Amino acid sequence: MQLKETSTEAFVKDAIELAPFIHAARDEMDRERRIPAALADRLDEAGVYRLFLPASMGGPQLDPITGYRVIEELSRAEASVGWCGLLSNGGALFTGNFTAAAGRDMFGYPPRFRTAGSFRPLGEARAVPGGFRVSGRWDYASGIYNSNWLFVNSRVVDQGGPLLNEAGRPETVMLFTPVESAQVFDTWQVVGLCGTGSNDFELDDVFVPTERSFRLYAPPLESGFLYHPRTMLTAIWVLVSAVALGTARGAMDSFRELATESGTTISATLLRDRPQVQSRVGEAEAIISGARAHVLDAVGRAFDNFCEDMPLPSPEISQARLAITHSINEAAKAVDLLFHAAGTNAIHRRNGLERRWRDVHVVVQHGAGLLSNYEFGGQALMGLRPSDAGW
Structure with missing residues (x-):
């Protein structure tokens, strides 16, 4: 089997064409609280789970x-599908x-790459x-039932307890392990994004080779905007914006259809x-x-002006991060x-409108949508060093 050459526009076109299959799977997603395997396979064939995988590993990068745009279109059809796509691509950035x-050894070539995991250092x-022996329990592993790899963040410990880095903070390490290493716990009983299957999982003394581990924010081996420690969060969090605004666009679709067919309980006059x-x-x-124009312009400028030795804080990154947070909250406002x-x-x-309402109000709870990001952005704009990473 050889790698298929695909233009960037083809990924967007494929996402749009997946909409009927996504719509048909909605009831099963709600009932089973996960994306059906057949639909996950279609998403995989379209490259949804590996959009940001490096070209050196067979990914489209x-x-x-x-x-x-890909995640936005998927989220327009169903937020849970877009969400699982964005989370797997978070794993792709880590590669x-x-x-x-x-x-290539881990994922094959052509790659079979579907990841879930946790950024929080909840293990040891x-x-x-x-390598390392890893144990712990993590939460919010969106898409874990359809994944083949897990990424986990863990505190490094020895016989004396947690190790500290030069700044006196707990040392952590990110690790990749096959999903078969984990025990999954059915904990995903929620109001929105029901189809993501974002369950807890546990590792018990699992061995992870050194070559499948790395330190967060260390200089990456791949170059460019996607993988640089300063811009990685912008690259993945813009996909959170895509889910939020895609969901809002889906809500508009649902409303326009409803408005041409229905009045209300107190008047037969059509809503429209x-x-x-x-x-x-x-x-x-x-x-x-x-909000869409703002976030695409700001992130596009950050991408176009990227360089390896950006100033701290970076005006372009600050504007992009603020636009992301703003767009997520504006999406919820519109819905x-x-x-x-x-x-x-x-x-x-x-x-269908209530589904969009539930979903967008879960999306806005993500760290990318937190109002504290405005504080960090304000710090950057006034020449202070933000107290959060990725500015």
Whole structure:
């Protein structure tokens, strides 16, 4: 089998064409709280799980704007699908810390790459000859049932307890291990993003070879915007924006369909024929389109102006990070407008709008959407060093 040459636009086109299959799987996703295996296979064939995998390992290594557009289209169809795509691509960014040979050995060539995992250092890793012994329990492993690799962050310990780095903080190490190494716990009982299957998992004294480990924010082996410690968070968090705004666009789709068919319990007048509803729809459209234009412009500028020795803080990165947070919160605001404009229609599952409302209000809880990011951005804009990484 040989690698298939695919243009960047083809990835977006494939994402759009997956929509009917995604829609058909929604009920099963809700019932099973995961993406069905057949749909996951289609996503894999379209390259969704490895958009940011390095070219040296057989990946497409897409630019962040194209990656955004792919995840946006998937999320327009179903937020849970876009979310699992973004999380796997978080794992793809981490592979920039491996040699190309190690990556090919781990994932095959052409690569079979679907990852889940956790950025939080909830486990412990003990150095042993040839690697680490890892134990711990992690949460929020979106897409774990369809993954073949897990990435985990762990505190490095020895007989005396946690090791400290030069700054006096606990030393951590990121590690990759086959998903078969883990025990999965069914913990995903939530209000939104129900189909992501973001369950807990546990590793018990699992051996991980040195070549499958790396230190976060150490100089990567792959070069470029996707893998650089300063821009990695921008590259992955713009995909969170894509899920949020894709979900908002899907909410607009659902509302427009509803508005041409329904009145409300107190009036038979179609929603589309009511001035107040027209105003809300116009406002929601301006919010969605404006936030999208802002985030694509800011991240595009950061990508175009990338260099290996960027100043700290970087004006371009700061603007991109602020645009990401702003767009996620604006997406939730737009969906709220549409939800309330629909009246009691909005609460019925048959209309789809309530699904978008639930999903976007889970997305906005992610770290990329936290209001504390405005504080860090303000620090950067006033010449201070932000107290968070990736600015």
